[in-house]
Structure formats: structure tokens, C-alpha cells
Amino acid sequence: MSRITSILRSHEERLLQAWLREQGARGVRGGMVRDNELRAQAQEMLHLLADALDKGTPGDRSDAAAYAPLRELLAGLSRTRGSQGFSPTETVRFVLSLKRPLLALAAEESGGDKAALFDDVNHLNLLLDELGIFTSEVHQKSREEVIRRQQSEMLELSTPVVKLWDGVLALPLIGTLDSQRTSVVMETLLQRIVETNSSVAIIDITGVPTVDTLVAQHLLKTVAAARLMGAECIVSGVRPQIAQTIVHLGVDLTNIVTKATLADAFAVALRHLELVVTKKSA
């Protein structure tokens, strides 16, 4: 493998120029990575590739120990690019665009030894392909991590249980309810009922865009569970469209106290606790 290593070492500057040109020509968006930064990254990759070829035994695949620093560099690069909003193509092209200039140089330096050139090209192709795949996988994973983190953040953000009065809890639901979210909602509400010793809980669905049979089912379950614990549940914020949908779907909500607004529900809760609101001057 000393041929490739010597090409990498002796023609570094030329190779670097050609590689960066190649990247520029194939539409890596300018401005997202500064030119000198890109150059530094490319240079480091060339160094690490040369080191790895030196250290490793000839014919090594990219998962050999000698390539660990190179893989690390690519993983870091891929992750930053993922968070900067690069597309997978753009990220992988960083690696794959090295192929053309490097193979061209290898052909130039081969001195007509076709068998040796074929071996070199074969090996380089394999290596760079594998590294490209590796880069794209890291990119994908880092994007997935972002999605997962956002999902769990949304789950936590979206289920606050607020105390309206001694013994009255409110749960303003906002956004679409799926079964996972509803079970979190259900558990937090029931837990808070125990903690605050509340006998009335108001579930406000003003912010729920649509109610289908599944959501209605979850609501019914939550109300039933709260009732079993000895707390009364009131569902408020039933908008006209939602009332129409519920009736058309044939969901039976007659066992549940439903109110049009949170204020109405709160009035019911106060009545339930035998409390009266009076005007000061009266």
C-alpha cells in the first residue's frame, strides 16, 4: 500500500485542491461551512487516511483498528453537519468526492503497472465506499436522536397539571392526542390527584384539534380511573365541531359531565366543593 501512501503524502496539496474543487463543483453549499474550515477538515482526513494505510496491513477494511481515528473524524464531521442541516447526500459527498481526484492521481503515478493500479483502485474504492456508508449512517443516527429528543420534550411539555383551587385540578390538553401521550396524561393527572388530594379534576380539550373514537375512549378511561380514586372529572372546552364529531361517531359521553368552557367547569367544581363566589360590595 506504500504507493497510495506516497501519493497521499507527496501530492497532498494538489490532491487537496482537486478534492475541494470537486466538492465545490458537485454543489456542496457555500457558506454553510467556511472554506478554510472545509480545507482543514479535508487535510486532516488525508493525513489520517495516510496514517491508517501506513499502520494497517495491506488490504485492510475500513473497520480495522488502524482506521479508528479516521472513523472518529468522519463521525464528528457527520454529526455537526447533521445538526447544521446538511442533507445526507451533501454529507456523504464529502467522502465520495475524494475518489475521482485520488484515483486519477493513482493512475498518473502508476507508471503503466496495470495490475498494481487495478489493486490500488479496487482497494481505494472499497475503503471510500465503506467510509461513505459509515458517514451516512452516523448522519442518519444523529438526525434520529434529534427527533427522539424532541418527541420526549414534547411529551413532557404538553402535560402540565395545574391547581385552580384547593381540591380543584385542571389539565389543559393542547395538540393531538395519541395513545402514548394520553397514557402519560392519564398517569400524571391521577398522580397529582393523589398528591394534592383533589376531589375535582377538569380536563380542558379546547386545544385538541380533533377528537376521534380513540381519543374519546382515552378520555372515558381517564374519567373512569379518576372516579375510581374518588375524584370527579369534568371535561370542558367542547367546541361545536367536536360536539358534532362525537355525536356522529356515536361515542357515549352521557356519563361524563361536559361543559363548553373552563369557566363553566370551574363553577361546577366550586359548587361541588360547596363554595360560593360573592362580590365584595354586595
Added chain:
Amino acid sequence: MTLERIPILRMARVLLVSIQIEMSDHVALALQDDLTARIAGQGAVGVLIDISALTMVDSFIGRTIANIAKMASIMDAPTVLVGMQPAVAITVVELGVPLAGVRTALDVDRGMKLLENLCAEREASGNA
């Protein structure tokens, strides 16, 4: 094998059952026998079942508790189930145990108030 039993305490005319152990099937059935016998024997006017220490239920235990409450009710001793834990409540709902007619309260204190109200209502309607 000694059979575990759940003690039934008498407070004035109310029977108080506090379930402090994990229920097995035969403990639940024994409680059902004991409690119905005590209601008949001592003329209780109400039953309070505290399940705040119960953390696990299966469909059989859930149904037995519901049955005990219903039996007591038809023996003219209204029953209040107090202190059900959130996890238990979710399980009972998911299992679809019919607890529709059973009265519930958050804690023993509120349960006693509810029972007093029920007894007072009954006396009022009986006198009328």
C-alpha cells in the same frame, strides 16, 4: 397453612376494612365471607374499604372487590371504596372490571363523610 385474613374493625355503626397486604385469591374470598357475615350479624349501616396500600390487582381481585361492595350494598350497608392508587385505577379500567355502581372517595376522611351523608339521606327518606 395458616390462612391470612383481613381484619374488619367496627367504628360506631360503620365497618372499616383496611387492606394492608397484597391480596391473594383466597384472602379476597375469605374477606367476602367475613364481611357479609359481619354486616348481617352486627347490623352495620355502612362499610368503608381502604385499599390505599394495595398496589397490584388482577381481574379476579378487582371483580371480587366490586362484588363485595355490591353485596354489602344490597344488604343495606352502603359501601365506599377509598384510596385507590393511580396504577390500580388504570389497571381496573383497562381490565374492564365493572365498578360502575361502587362509590369511591380519595381518603378515609372523605369516605366517612360520604357515608354519613348517605346514612343521613337514607334516614331522611325513611322518615318521610
